[in-house]
Amino acid sequence: MSMNQNLCEEYDIVVVGAGHAGCEASLAAARLGLKTIMFTVSVDSIALMPCNPNIGGTSKGHLVREIDALGGEMGKNIDKTFIQSKMLNLSKGPAVHSLRAQADKREYTTEMRKVLENTENLVIRQAEVSELLVEEGKITGVKTFSGAHYKAKAVVLCTGTYLKARCIYGDVSNYTGPNGLQAANYLTDSLKSLGIEMYRFKTGTPARVDKRSIDFSKMEEQKGDEKVIPFSFSTDPATVQKEQVSCWLTYTNNETHEIIKNNIDRSPLYSGMIEGTGPRYCPSIEDKVMKFADKERHQVFIEPEGLYTNEMYLGGMSSSLPEDVQYAMYRTVPGLENVQIVRNAYAIEYDCINPRQLNPTLEFKAISGLFSGGQFNGSSGYEEAAAQGLIAGINAALKVKGEEQIIIDRSQGYIGVLIDDLVTKENHEPYRMMTSRSEYRLILRQDNADLRLSEIGHKVGLVSDETYEKVERKRRLIDEEIERLTAITVGASKEIAEFLEKNNSTSLKTGSNLAELIRRPELSYEIVSELDPDRRELPEDVIEQININIKYDGYIKRQLHQVEQFRKLEEKKLDVDFDYNNVSGLRREAIQKLNMYKPMSIGQASRISGVSPADISVLLVYLKQNK
């Protein structure tokens, strides 16, 4: 629905949304030279962080690094606006090492807005898009609630948690977007009228409380790392060494749990007032207490929202319980006995799509030129949103330019895992990234995202020649150095024996080489350099790669072999317009699923639930016979 007027503007690309997905999509399209307009219901909510005040964490840090390697903005933006930084999981293997940074939320929005407002080819527009314009299965533009018409060759939908949004706590509900912002109430009907299948999802956030009402002496201080490692490969580490603020750790207890259990009938989640499906891996405190009744306590991370405010975020206690219950339950937590709530915890319901309607390029199968990214695609999280927004923006631009679109596959990045899981697997709840979702996590580390993806970023035109050359130089240095170390032989001499003993390492029985020594858990490139006659001064990030590649050589080789098998099936392309009823020998369920998902390759077909390995064999035979 829209008002009647004559304003008509023309753009190459329209992006609906200025959240984490919309920002990346708009920047990618504009930086690739396309005339782009980005819509938002409020320009004051650009890159808004309506929930947790941090970027990164396990697997999410990997996504941010991959966005950066492809030429996206999130990594650079958090390097400019973080107030605490920590490398997580250092006690575990490098596959799960993950950077996480606390952001100053207001600075994060301000800096991202500065970048957007100073990007050529990009216009920012505060207006609610209410209608998609489609002719013969092809997008032609959008209409706003005011009736203005914006022609476009491609449209990218990144509407997040705003479509028909409803905020709920206790028996209070408002049809608003997050933080009381205006919801977007008309686009869902336009999508449904185009035959787009919609879902109703839900997520929640904890209360924000006044720092002055917290007794930190009853909590464990969580400091940032002394030496900060930046997210962006192009950020000079020297520029991010600064004073940091702390987070704090406390726990719920039996009293907290009793209050929740005694009031569970007043929870909109349990009373049925909330219809939307919530994220399994980001549960509310009610869900934690009810579903994990055996757990005596749950962690509560007290995180600053920024340097500009006293507001503190109660991580781990998101809820939609009534206000009085919120006060009662929070005040049972050690350190929060006298807590003053600034903003209530609440849940938000919103409309999004069933992502199986998308190709791995994030273009709609049914509407040419229509792309989408972010929470609108059924994911949850800033990082997941930004990753999809970037890919959707790049592909919308490449489509308009008539160039081949990109697909990041599961062996190239977590972005590939994220998108493939969304468009190939059945998702009936908000999808959150986890390292366990990747079958190649040893090679998809956050430390080598540049080596894995910069070439693609350079090919599409988002990564500069200078940056790309820097990555290739790093790759050469790593390979040459490993070759050099492997060629330096060491014998079972007295000197070597003393060195090994000094480093609690077993003596050598026969000859070996420096690389072999580095493979030993107690040794490293830095330690073994003592034995290296031609020792070279190498950058830290190169040394990090040398240590990992040598120490995990066997595992990496095994995974690279699995990747080869995977790629063989990905390269067996399928016609997306094919009717699988024509393949005899396929089971009924497989025919239904294959015709529903229209996979682009045998590899993708093999990951659709309900398509068995036997069905894949039938398909392979059919392909061979009907070349």
Ligand SMILES: Cc1cc2nc3c(=O)[nH]c(=O)nc-3n(C[C@H](O)[C@H](O)[C@H](O)COP(=O)(O)OP(=O)(O)OC[C@H]3O[C@@H](n4cnc5c(N)ncnc54)[C@H](O)[C@@H]3O)c2cc1C
């Ligand atoms: C209350 C709450 C709790 C959350 N809890 C969690 C959590 O626990 N864990 C987690 O991982 N993530 C959580 N999130 C999700 C996280 O905020 C999102 O994942 C992330 O912001 C999604 O980014 P996005 O770009 O897809 O959408 P958003 O950041 O929501 O941005 C959407 C943008 O689209 C614009 N827009 C929408 N419709 C229209 C229209 N029709 N016309 C014009 N502009 C429009 C809006 O103005 C906005 O700029 C929560 C979000 C909220 C609101």
